[in-house]
Amino acid sequence: MSEMNDQSKLDQLEKFKVDHSNSKLTTAQGLRVSQTDDSLKAGQRGPTLMEDFHFREKLTHFDNERIPERVVHARGFGAHGYFQVYEPMGEFTKAGFLQNPSVKTPVFVRFSTVVGSKGSADTVRDVRGFATKFYTEEGNYDLVANNMPIFFIHDGIKFPDVVHAIKPEQHNEIPQASAAHDTFWDFMVNTPELTHMIMWLMSDRAIPRSFRMMEGFGVNTFRFVNAQGKARFVKLHWKPKLGVHSLVWDEAQKIAGKDPDYNRRDLWDAINVGDFPEFELGVQMIEEEQEFDFDFDILDATKFWPEEQVPVKLMGKMVLNRNVDNHFAETEQVAFHPGNVVPGIDFTNDPLLQGRLFSYIDTQLMRLGGPNFHEIPINRPITAVRTNMREGMHRMTVDKGRVSYSPNSLRGGDPQPATEAEGGYVHYMEKVDGRKIRQRSDSFMDFFGQATLFWNSMSPPERRHIIDAFHFELGNVLDMTTRQRLVDLFNNVDGELAREIALGIGVNPPHEPGGTGVTASSPAISQANTIKTPATRKVAIIADNGFNYFEIQQMIDRMKQAGVHIELISKYQGPIHAACGRQMQVNRNYQTASSVFFDAVYIPGGRASVDTLLTHGDAMHFVNEAFKHAKSVAASNEGVDLFEQSEILGVRLAPFDSSGQVIYEKGVVTIRNATDLGAFADEFLGAIAEHRHWIRLAEKDMVTA
Numbered sequence: 001m002s003e004m005n006d007q008s009k010l011d012q013l014e015k016f017k018v019d020h021s022n023s024k025l026t027t028a029q030g031l032r033v034s035q036t037d038d039s040l041k042a043g044q045r046g047p048t049l050m051e052d053f054h055f056r057e058k059l060t061h062f063d064n065e066r067i068p069e070r071v072v073h074a075r076g077f078g079a080h081g082y083f084q085v086y087e088p089m090g091e092f093t094k095a096g097f098l099q100n101p102s103v104k105t106p107v108f109v110r111f112s113t114v115v116g117s118k119g120s121a122d123t124v125r126d127v128r129g130f131a132t133k134f135y136t137e138e139g140n141y142d143l144v145a146n147n148m149p150i151f152f153i154h155d156g157i158k159f160p161d162v163v164h165a166i167k168p169e170q171h172n173e174i175p176q177a178s179a180a181h182d183t184f185w186d187f188m189v190n191t192p193e194l195t196h197m198i199m200w201l202m203s204d205r206a207i208p209r210s211f212r213m214m215e216g217f218g219v220n221t222f223r224f225v226n227a228q229g230k231a232r233f234v235k236l237h238w239k240p241k242l243g244v245h246s247l248v249w250d251e252a253q254k255i256a257g258k259d260p261d262y263n264r265r266d267l268w269d270a271i272n273v274g275d276f277p278e279f280e281l282g283v284q285m286i287e288e289e290q291e292f293d294f295d296f297d298i299l300d301a302t303k304f305w306p307e308e309q310v311p312v313k314l315m316g317k318m319v320l321n322r323n324v325d326n327h328f329a330e331t332e333q334v335a336f337h338p339g340n341v342v343p344g345i346d347f348t349n350d351p352l353l354q355g356r357l358f359s360y361i362d363t364q365l366m367r368l369g370g371p372n373f374h375e376i377p378i379n380r381p382i383t384a385v386r387t388n389m390r391e392g393m394h395r396m397t398v399d400k401g402r403v404s405y406s407p408n409s410l411r412g413g414d415p416q417p418a419t420e421a422e423g424g425y426v427h428y429m430e431k432v433d434g435r436k437i438r439q440r441s442d443s444f445m446d447f448f449g450q451a452t453l454f455w456n457s458m459s460p461p462e463r464r465h466i467i468d469a470f471h472f473e474l475g476n477v478l479d480m481t482t483r484q485r486l487v488d489l490f491n492n493v494d495g496e497l498a499r500e501i502a503l504g505i506g507v508n509p510p511h512e513p514g515g516t517g518v519t520a521s522s523p524a525i526s527q528a529n530t531i532k533t534p535a536t537r538k539v540a541i542i543a544d545n546g547f548n549y550f551e552i553q554q555m556i557d558r559m560k561q562a563g564v565h566i567e568l569i570s571k572y573q574g575p576i577h578a579a580c581g582r583q584m585q586v587n588r589n590y591q592t593a594s595s596v597f598f599d600a601v602y603i604p605g606g607r608a609s610v611d612t613l614l615t616h617g618d619a620m621h622f623v624n625e626a627f628k629h630a631k632s633v634a635a636s637n638e639g640v641d642l643f644e645q646s647e648i649l650g651v652r653l654a655p656f657d658s659s660g661q662v663i664y665e666k667g668v669v670t671i672r673n674a675t676d677l678g679a680f681a682d683e684f685l686g687a688i689a690e691h692r693h694w695i696r697l698a699e700k701d702m703v704t705a
């Protein structure tokens with residue numbers, strides 16, 4: 001039985017942690033400090049003295065507290081957890097952490113955006129990073145994934161170009177964390193291999209509701225190798241237990257101003273209240289003999305393997321159950337690298353992967369100040385590290401003895417290389433034979449087929465969002481020629497898509513008939529088909545003095561049972577009083593709350609409360625905005641009066657004469673003349689599980705063809 005468990009990494013980290021409670025302030029040299037508020041001066045109003053070591057130390061440390069932010073994925077947020085395999089995977093891979101269901105392998109995960117600086121907003125339109133470090137008994141394995149299954153480019157050599165194009169423009173450093181500017185779309189129109197990725201980037205996937213509600217994709221094609229040496233091509237995926245859900249663009253933009261930390265706060269809070277995010281690790285496998293059986297090249301990172309063609313086998317589950325103690329020490333200093341593998345996991349000739357294998361360690365040498373960053377506590381494996389490498393900036397290990405080379409006799413040859421049987425990593429012996437050539441394989445050159453497949457797979461509201469996103473992005477491109485060329489380019493994907501894009505950005509619809517002729521779709525990639533649950537959702541209850549206590553209490557009890565979180569919103573914080581005299585504590589006022597922070601809104605009854613809310617523009621705005629963002633809204637008894645005065649249009653609400661009947665239409669749930677809200681609460685929970693009610697969108701706004 002293994003001695004490693006989910007605590008192993010935390011136990012190791014613990015040795016480096018310091019708690020400064022009940023202590024005296026010292027200098028970095030351990031000297032107690034008698035005063036830290038005034039520098040040492042020659043006289044009260046005199047000059048500061050050079051000999052003031054405390055002053056000098058404080059300032060020099062401060063002056064050097066910044067390290068370079070990541071060149072991409074600068075803004076990120078991390079958490080600890082564990083991974084547990086469901087059943088031994090030995091038939092496919094000898095990776096130790098994928099064999100024993102009783103072992104919990106510690107993990108550290110960092111979620112990120114790609115383009116924005118470290119201080120940029122969370123809810124921008126962007127790819128999300130989803131990097132996981134498994135601290136296995138065979139050393140660290142890193143699955144450095146994104147929340148989209150494909151990538152912009154085929155070949156690592158184009159990575160600097162795509163990043164230069166999408167980052168803020170060179171002359172004025174505008175815009176921050178956004179692709180909506182000329183250089184990106186200029187690059188795009190000249191690099192049609194981006195087409196498929198752009199479809200994903202314009203989709204709802206680019207504005208996730210939560211890190212807890214995103215898939216993760218290793219993107220690149222790796223190999224699994226079993227103990228017999230048999231290899232298979234694989235792609236690895238994370239599947240969130242809460243399903244894949246997104247914000248709407250208007251909401252994302254508002255949140256960027258109201259709470260730029262929205263996604264990180266969501267993760268931090270969820271872990272703090274025990275809503276531990278869970279993701280299942282899945283693998284798609286292709287036998288070596290089937291390498292050429294597909295209408296795409298399986299080494300092309302701009303293509304995904306449709307689940308309907310290559311099923312995802314779920315191998316195990318990851319649970320994130322602990323927040324970090326220190327963001328800088330852990331999240332900022334963690335260093336992932338797709339080249340950190342364990343026996344049983346190997347590489348392929350995917351040219352994007354090959355670029356990545358060089359890039360990560362190279363950038364970390366600079367970002368973390370030298371070659372010893374593997375010694376930073378968060379990066380240390382839980383297995384022993386025995387190399388012949390010494391010295392370099394910030395070396396912490398004190399290696400004993402005079403020998404630092406291999407082979408040696410002076411130390412009996414130690415440390416010795418291990419055989420394969422002893423766990424030594426042996427590279428898969430792929431046969432390679434070719435001429436040196438700077439060229440791309442013809443099999444990579446279908447830029448549009450899977451872009452059409454993606455478009456075909458989207459539900460009508462998802463298509464609407466994609467077109468709206470194009471209108472925003474291309475509407476911000478100043479060069480009209482680029483806009484026109486982009487419309488003509490996307491005509492290769494789908495004619496209607498191109499026409500709809502053209503309509504919003506003031507250029508001509510394409511003259512040529514569009515499309516690729518691909519008619520297939522992949523239902524698995526539409527968010528319409530994702531897991532739906534109310535668990536961990538957030539509901540705002542808006543009320544004022546005179547509210548009906550029993551209504552709120554029933555709703556709170558039922559919501560809590562379903563794992564839904566409630567906040568009470570009113571004009572003022574502090575207690576509000578119910579008609580029966582009891583009181584409740586308001587969590588947020590209209591200034592600190594906003595509908596965009598919640599998944600649903602409920603207005604309880606109580607004559608005086610609702611009459612007051614009817615005079616509050618903020619309460620009405622709250623409801624209208626939630627309705628506009630296609631969220632579930634509910635009202636009971638007098639609360640329905642507020643809906644009647646709102647912009648909830650074309651929806652049947654509970655009439656005054658109904659006898660306690662729940663009315664549900666388009667995610668609007670109402671009831672009048674009712675004291676028992678059981679059925680009403682259940683209907684509301686069902687609506688919350690749906691997350692959005694796109695059916696409210698007018699038919700004319702849908703793109704169905």
Ligand code: HEM
Nearest residue numbers: 070073110129130131145146156159218219355356359363
């Ligand atoms: C040739 C293509 C690519 C290159 C050259 C590249 C390069 C980089 C670099 C230099 C970093 C910063 C690392 C650091 O400072 O620690 C980074 C971060 C990252 N990359 Fe890539 N990348 C490429 C493609 C991809 C792909 C395809 C994915 C997704 C599968 C991906 C996912 C990530 C993630 C998640 C991070 C952030 C890691 C963290 O949280 O620290 N990258 N990449």
